[in-house]
Amino acid sequence: MTAKPGHNSFDPTDSRKRCMKYRKRILDISQNVSALHAAGAFSCMELTDTCYHGLMRPDGQDTFLMSKGHGCMAQYVILEDRGVLEKKHLDEYCTPHGILGAHPDYGNPGIEASTGSLGHGMAMAVGMAVAERNKAGGAADAGAVYCVLSDGEVQEGSTWEAFMMASTLGLTNLVALIDNNDFQSLGRTSETHPSFYPLDEKLEAFGWETVIVNGHDADAVYSAVASRKGGKPFCLIGRTTKGKGVSYMENVPIWHYRSPSPDEYKQALAELKEIAS
Amino acid sequence: MRNTFAEVLYDLAKDDPRIHIVVADISPAGSMGKFREEFPERFINVGVAEQAMIGICAGLALKGMRPFAYTIATFSLYRPFEMVRDDLGYQNLPVTVVGIGGGVIYSTLGGTHYAQEDIAIAGAIPNMSIIAPCDPVEATEATKWLVNREGGGPVYFRFGKAGEPTLTGPDSDPWEFGKLRYLRKGEDVAVLSYGVVTKMAAEVADALTADGNSVSLAVCHTLKPLDTEGIANLLRRHKRVIVVEEHAPQGGLAPQTKQIAWDIRAECDLHTFTLKDEFVHCYGSHEDILAAHGLSTERILATVRT
Known part of the structure; x- marks a missing residue:
């Protein structure tokens, strides 16, 4: 009962155009507030776009869960583009009269779970996938759950509890996408915690099917998920760059949270281009 | 009390497919065993992984189910506290967190198994309700209410263990949530x-x-x-x-x-x-x-x- 992706006609060219537009929109919003998690959103932009525009079926039966809650700008701009959120919701981001904050809040349009504290999303995704399977009576077309995780939150023990349960429960309608930008607050993970890797082998030992692809290559992401063998929960480890698309943000930890100044904003806009891979 | 709870839940589950039980490696004695055998797709044992127990319950509830997290009180509330607070309290989900052996009932197991401050801790979480039945009859009434209530948020359900005498009777006021x-x-x-x-x-x-x-x-x-x-x-x-x-x-x-x-x-x-x-x-x-x-x-x- 491996869930099939929704759009047989997923076009990576369109995805590249969209992701450039989304990055620009995030930069625009950044000028209204002192801080937003632009770098983390840029890092998972293609992963999130591929879920919404490629993998999830269009009739709403599949679920997207942004476990790395600080990446929610990537989700907000897509939800705006799809008409789920309104322009004013994003224009009022992090203001007292708005509804959107720096982490997803359950109850807001298009937001399926509240996240922000790391290590919570995977277990909720497991519970959702069980519920979808039971509602469908175990049928092959049960609602699928797509969960984007940061690599940092894969350090949480709770995430491994949930990984163990996903395979134990045989959740073939569950897809995890790890935004593996190899950066966390205190530096490059491969240097600060080398034994964190290899990630794919650890997950396979926990009963998952895995693949490692370039997480900024929407075509590769889509194809890897669509062509998975199935029979197990599936994890795509996307190699990504934190701050992808803006040179001074890439792999510089301060951009985890900071908003660009007006000059930096102009430079970022000038630099933005479609990311081929 | 816990057997009464399991019996009532088993009976209700026959007609209510929303009921799911998520346990953390606790022996499914009595009617819990019947539930497990008859509704295996709705009985999840996470093993010794209480954070997953609460997170999975949250995910089930986000998709319209009525989950019950079930283990010893210290492990259902204290170990996964932040999951209880964020996943259940913040999202205001109808999940029941059953704490077996609230207080100092596990009297030979020592302080690691005493939930002696559980009411204060659960009560400090916004949206959280707390029910602590005094006998198996109250446990039955409360369990029925937990399944059949409209909407509502999380509930910490502080339990005894086994062998509690019946203290309520026909002359007692009727059981009503939120009423002494x-x-x-x-x-x-x-x-x-x-x-x-x-x-x-x-x-x-x-x-x-x-x-x-x-x-x-x-x-x-x-x-x-x-x-x-x-x-x-x-x-x-x-x-x-x-x-x-x-x-x-x-x-x-x-x-x-x-x-x-x-x-x-x-x-x-x-x-x-x-x-x-x-x-x-x-x-x-x-x-x-x-x-x-x-x-x-x-x-x-x-x-x-x-």
Whole structure:
């Protein structure tokens, strides 16, 4: 009962155009507030776009869960583009009269779970996938759950509890996408915690099917998920760059949270281009 | 009490596919075993992984299910606390967190297994309700309510273990969520309690009745939202009120009753008996551990009779 992706006609060219537009929109919003998690959103932009525009079926039966809650700008701009959120919701981001904050809040349009504290999303995704399977009576077309995780939150023990349960429960309608930008607050993970890797082998030992692809290559992401063998929960480890698309943000930890100044904003806009891979 | 709960849940689950039970490696004795055999797709054992237990319950509830997380109280509430707070409280989901052996019931297992401050901790979480039945009949009533209620948020369901006597009867007020109930009504003295230790409260009430007093016995099975009006009326209607509580002195029924007494300028005498703010390093029967905390029928009577 491996869930099939929704759009047989997923076009990576369109995805590249969209992701450039989304990055620009995030930069625009950044000028209204002192801080937003632009770098983390840029890092998972293609992963999130591929879920919404490629993998999830269009009739709403599949679920997207942004476990790395600080990446929610990537989700907000897509939800705006799809008409789920309104322009004013994003224009009022992090203001007292708005509804959107720096982490997803359950109850807001298009937001399926509240996240922000790391290590919570995977277990909720497991519970959702069980519920979808039971509602469908175990049928092959049960609602699928797509969960984007940061690599940092894969350090949480709770995430491994949930990984163990996903395979134990045989959740073939569950897809995890790890935004593996190899950066966390205190530096490059491969240097600060080398034994964190290899990630794919650890997950396979926990009963998952895995693949490692370039997480900024929407075509590769889509194809890897669509062509998975199935029979197990599936994890795509996307190699990504934190701050992808803006040179001074890439792999510089301060951009985890900071908003660009007006000059930096102009430079970022000038630099933005479609990311081929 | 836990067997009654499992039996009721099993019966309700036959007609209600929303009911899911997520346990953390606790033996599915009695009717829990029947549930597991008959509804395997709705019975999840996460193993010794309580954070996953709460997160999975949240995910189930986000998709319209009625999950029950089920293990020993310290492990259902304390170990996965942030999941209880964020996943259940913040999202306001109808998940029941069952804490078996609330208080110091696991009397030979030591402090790691005592949930002696659970009411204070659960009660501090916005949206969280707390129910602590005093006997298997109250556990049945509460379980039915938990399944059939419309909407609603998370509930911490503080349980006993097994073998609790039935304290409620046909003369008791009906069970209603959020309402204090009288098991018997008198004029002079009121003994107020909840949970398994209500047995001790009933013994105190019996002894004071034998002394010639007209004694009420009331249980406050819903600790949150607290029946402030019901407690205020109890304080107004009696000359002497005795609160017996198997919980730390902070954040439970006793200090909240004192607060209500102050707010309404109550004129009654008010005695509260709780666990100590201590870890006791002592092993024995449930009664032995309660006594080590200063909770015994004899001590309460010795204090209130003077």
